Amino acid sequence: MDADREGGRRRTPGRAAYVVCGAVLLAGCASMPDSGDLRGVDSTPRQDTQVRVFAMPPQDDAEPTDIVQGFLEALTSDDPNYETARKYLTGSAAKKWQPGLSTTVLDDGPGADVLRPADRAQSEDTSFTLFGTKVAVVDGQQSYAPASGAYRETVHLVQDKKTKQWRIDSLPQGVVMGKSDFQRNYMAVNKYYFASNTKAVTAPETVAVADPVYVRERVDPMTQLVRSLLKGPTSWLDPVVRTSFPTGTALRSGVSSLAPDDRNTLTVPLNAKAKHVGTDQCKAMAAQLLFTLQNLTPAVDDVELQSAGRQLCSATESDADGEATRGSVKNPEFLYFVDGEHRLVRVPAEAVAGGPKAQPVPVPGALGEGDKDLRSVAVSRDEHMAAGVSLDGTSLYVGSLVSGGSLGDPVLVSSGKTAGDRLTTPSWDTEGDLWVADRNPVDPRLLLFKEGAGKPLVVQTPGLDGRIKDLRVAADGVRIALVVEKGGKQSLFVGRIEREGRAGDPQSVSVRELRATTPDLEEVTTMSWAGDSRLVVVGREQGGVQQTRYVQVDGSTPEGPPPAALTGVKEIAASEDDEMPLVAYSEDGIVRLPSGAQWQKVDADGTAPVYPG
Template sequence: MPDSGGAGPVDPPPQGDSQVRVFGVPPRDGAPPAEIVEGFLEALTSDEADYAMARKYLTEEASERWSPGSSTTVLADGPNRDPDRTSNDRDGGGFTYALTGRKIATINEERAYESDEAPYAETLHLTKQKSKDGEEWRIEDLPEGVVLGESDFKRIYLSVNKYYFASRSSSDGASAGQSPLVADPVYLRKRIDPVTQSVKSLLEGPTDWLDPVVSSRFPTGTALKKGTKSLSPDDQNRLKVPLNRKADGIRQDRCVSMAAQLFFTLQDLTSTGIEEIELQRSNGSRLCALDADQADGVAPHHTAGTLSFQYFVDDKGQLVRMPRNGDDVEPVSGPFGAGEQEFRTAAVSRAEDRAAGVSNDGKSLFVGSLLAGGALEQTKVRSKAKKEEDRLTAPSWDGRGDLWVADQDPENPRLLWLPEGEGSPLEVKVAGLGEGRIKSVRVSADGARIALLVEDDDTVSLKVGRVEREGTPDDPVVDVRELRLAAPQMEEVTAMSWAGGSRLVVAGKEAGGVQQLRYVQSDGSVSLGPTLPGLTGATEIAASEDDRLPLVAHSEDGIVRLAQGANWRTVVKEGSAPVYPG
């Protein structure tokens, strides 16, 4: 140990990134009830696939009934042993042991994360069981599933995005084009063959929350071929996936779509990635194969790697752009950079050929081309709010080419949708919004999910909803359903942006805390992505679905940018409303 020299702050390692592996130990002969309980709870945190060691602490009947895969309860503090609720049975033949804590989430049978803030109070009941050396205390009654503390959960579990195709409705029309892939996040035990777990989970189908707006190309009932215990890529990063008879007779084009779902689901699970997916029939023959180049063609909206520019509104109210990794700022082509109309916010289509902007007074929404000579059109969207801050939010384009914006008018708050950015706006019903008012709108690239900043009772929270489309092209019906908190840890969210298939970046603060920047998952869990350096007074933030591109924000220092492995750097002192296409 050093005995001289200076001291300095050290950044702590990311939570949940420990390489420690835990292995349970069997109960000791003659162990008292408290030791049995401690040993069982410790065995729940082990890296055993079947919880074999944990079952040694249960009676035979309890072991048969117990289904650890049915759910995982995550506690912020615990599980704690409550001595005030621990007691002997009156007849002396049993022992009740109380567990308490603060529940923050549940991983359900589908492996989906569900935020669930509530007190936790359950009991374990122990009894004496005959053994070859006499009698031993064992647990005969216990809660369903597994209970873990948050730190153990982060160490044991891994968030994985399964991918399904966005469903097309009759309202999309004949020219809707190819369906994009939609991320469906689930949690798997990271050291229990995550590749095989991911394949099985994908084949089982989407989670209940996402199911109404996606579809799988795998035929119903498709599973791994019987007897397949483990899947792993070969030394050339090619993975062969043997399927059962349900998939034997499918067409080649459908098989390629199935392989694309698998390819993107598995892409980040190995250190070297997957280079090729081969699907096999039940007899072992080749059904189809898909490599990385072909996968990008099948799922064009999976990433935004083709984006050319980042955009913001300059101090003259004009839309300007800068290269992905450069600092040169120039006006965009067409009416949005010509100075004929001042804007306070803007959005650029994902094809980067059109833009939408809200007038400087917040009353009107304009749409126009980003090509020289293009015209600027004023849409039929109007806000009648008396105060400027209560008028239109920044607009957002989805990957289908449709435009979204919210009117914050306290007398008539609305979420509006313009198909292809044209025509009369359609008011979108938002189930579960209650008395809340939408302050910001960001639609995912796939168009199946929408992120909203919702103000309610003087607090602003981040919620993600499912976009359901019905009706016909002439009479479409669009609803947002099943809103769920995406940043339950934060009391106040200032800004947000999609930053990946199921990830968002948010600026906000926890109760009693200061503003911070953080990645969160759309299901409400905290992303274990890179730690973001602090930024003073961030009011707007923009990210790309391609995590290789820098973050852009509006702060007290102006328009700033954060490249990977760097600190925030000012691009220009004056400007606002930074956006990536979308």
């Protein structure tokens, strides 16, 4: 399950099949020889994500190889607290081991070599080296990050002098498993917090920001997720968001599991840290919970918060939507693109989504009715303003979408010598500010225009290694996706937008802690936000062909099929509202991808499609 909803519906993971893995039943699970070097400790073959896996405790008189094998199998089981895995450890090791510190994901299941074989007649200890190729690491905050390089860790076993049973007495912290086992065991979900220094120009509410994490899918994910929400945002997102829960808020002592009642109401008993919150704050807390739980099943339609034995407040989904705005529920009115005459035109969103067909018409104002030839455009999120880059890439124009409006002089002119060294496609954020990058090699800059006008603010980009080729600001206004080019290779990064100064009037803006989201691609042709924490990317691996895929902002791959194949894609547009279809500019002009269908032509002569943003 990926962290963004599809088609506006909650997904319902079922419970249909069960598999038992352990020391007794090994078919289809990790395999390991009875003696000698332990090689090919394979990851469990990819199964339906509904499969349950149960661990088996160690058998009497099990050899060291069996102990290591059984322990590795137990790490991939659905045992909530890894109690069975601890049975393979000595008492002291079981107390010291902290499986929740991290989950290391390998390309395949961990292999193992005997570091020092045990001669049962002469030795009471032995060691094994676990090895593999790292794919990702999920940290103690449940945050996913791509990883690479070799994994090598040592486990040491001893034989108890009295019982003669072998047990592991030294091992790495956290857990390790293959990629397919990780996909079967874990699910991606969004926690939600509020942007700390951003407000939407289209509504008085604050902006909700998705914070993707991974939880164990069959180990009470609802309770895991609530606990994670209460602990606060992940460290990467923390500088730009806030939580409505008072510091130290947690579930009331003794509460081990949460579940909605038969009316789909979830009661959440909190500790005394929350007992003094007012109604407004409590409603905001409830909104965070409802946004966070929307992907889980059974459905949660409303929540009731309690503390110190009394009800604090209750809230429904409509109450939550009144507390904050989210990109994934903001419906665009139009799809926009540049027509064959290089003017800005639009088509009603309902027509793009499969409603009655409509012909594209020029937008009101100078960008649609004037004489400026455009190559790329962006429309503000309230659809009142638009920005366009001239056909040669040198000039950026901004105008209102009002009939008869004048355009005036460009707000920015690039002096790059070639079209590829000039201005990128612009992008509007939720505050109504306009972002664009000047690719001039002599003076490459990322720029921000307050409300699309005035003198541009130079955005600081510490850690940026390369030149910005393309950019898109997320609907939440606190994250930005950048395609960065260096040495002929393009990479997709997501950075955190930090604003110094008052909301709406920052004194400085910076993009920090860029995170790679597609480390396996050497070419990124185009990209767009496609959900609260998801992007759609068109690119190519080394030696491969062009492909279109979804990626999460943390670099993980969401579950589900990629978009239908389309050749010759030059630009792609998606809406954070996942009920809107993908739109692309390809060899066939402007095309759209309705749900469950193939690509369909919208306009043969059009280019540069965009949704608002």
